[in-house]
Amino acid sequence: MSRLSFISLLSPHLYGFYTDLLAHLSSTLGQDFHLLPSAPWPDARRTVAAAEVDGAFQCGLILQEHPAFVPVAAPVPLGQTRAVYSTYIVVPRESSARQFGDLGGGRWVYNDPTSFSGYVALQAHAARLGLQPEFFGTPHWSGSHLASLDTVLSGEADVAGIDNTVFSAALRTRPDLRRHLRVLTPLGPYPIPPVTLRRTLPPARQQQIQAALADLHTQPVGRALLRQAGFSRFVPTTETAYLPLLAEAAQADQWRHTAPQLQRPDYV
Known part of the structure; x- marks a missing residue:
């Protein structure tokens, strides 16, 4: 299978979490998930706007400007019940x-x-x-x-x-x-910043990634990853959740x- 590339438009402190998360998805789903190196903000924005990556961690408001991407999962912070x-x-x-x-x-x-x-x-x-x-x-x-x-x-x-x-x-x-x-x-x-995927990815692949994220907290390694980043789990989400922004x-x-x-x- 081909490599799926991701980029982060969120806080640099989460870069390590996203790197480990994608490595875990690679192991779980049998496909290479790769996080691009940190880039200056304008360059990262242009990369997402041009849909040059398969996935992006991005703010729900900025997502409205990137119609090529769709939100699939959102993290729930520790101590909270909603994303x-x-x-x-x-x-x-x-x-x-x-x-x-x-x-x-x-x-x-x-x-x-x-x-x-x-x-x-x-x-x-x-x-x-x-x-x-x-x-x-x-x-x-x-x-x-x-x-x-x-x-x-x-x-x-x-x-x-x-x-x-x-x-x-x-x-x-x-x-x-x-x-x-x-x-x-x-x-x-x-609504918290979501994991987003390029809209043109096959629906079956989007659903597979969404399910893997939603299942992350059921695995010891997944729970440890989430807790280190301050989250308890991922939950499925949709574009509608971000319209209030x-x-x-x-x-x-x-x-x-x-x-x-x-x-x-x-x-x-």
């Missing part, structure tokens, strides 16, 4: 802010303007609260959730919206963060046209 995640509004522990509205005019840092959890969700929430575009002050573009955390930690920013699964992973490796940062409030929950994005549109422009990071 959902949240945006954590993270501030320094000594911050005087007690609610979202207290952060007006602060130094906000975003991982990327295409990110749902780190950018769009914040603007959609502000739109629902009826806040003015000036609320966000002059935003800064960090390049990743982990970089955003470090920016708040260093005092270069006052607040960031962080994918809660990334934040939990960071706490597992850097428990000292609890002494310096705190979660002001969560936003969500939202479009409504959130529509609410955020008003911010995109009037809010201050992000400063581009050096890596782009």
Whole structure:
């Protein structure tokens, strides 16, 4: 059988998990699954947009821009019963802010303007609260959730919206963060980023991969892989599950046209 190539558009901390996951699928299904090396974000986006890979780990909102791919499975975070995640509004522990509205005019840092959890969700929430575009002050573009955390930690920013699964992973490796940062409030929950497959893959192959992912937690090796990444299992999912993100994005549109422009990071 031919090799099936995958690429990740998600947090770098999950790269090892995806590598091991695809190796496990290769062993289970008898086909070579391969994760492409990490690439600069614009290059990875172009690869998926051009459907040059067979599968992608990608945000549910970005998926709407990649019609060549379809979601087949989504991970369930440990301690939860559904395949959902949240945006954590993270501030320094000594911050005087007690609610979202207290952060007006602060130094906000975003991982990327295409990110749902780190950018769009914040603007959609502000739109629902009826806040003015000036609320966000002059935003800064960090390049990743982990970089955003470090920016708040260093005092270069006052607040960031962080994918809660990334934040939990960071706490597992850097428990000292609890002494310096705190979660002001969560936003969500939202449908979690899925495993997606190229739509033109044979339906039987898509179903086989979906079934293998859904069965992963029933195997000792699979359970260990999932737990190390902060997940309990994969569940089947469909395109319908991600449609609510479009409504959130529509609410955020008003911010995109009037809010201050992000400063581009050096890596782009």
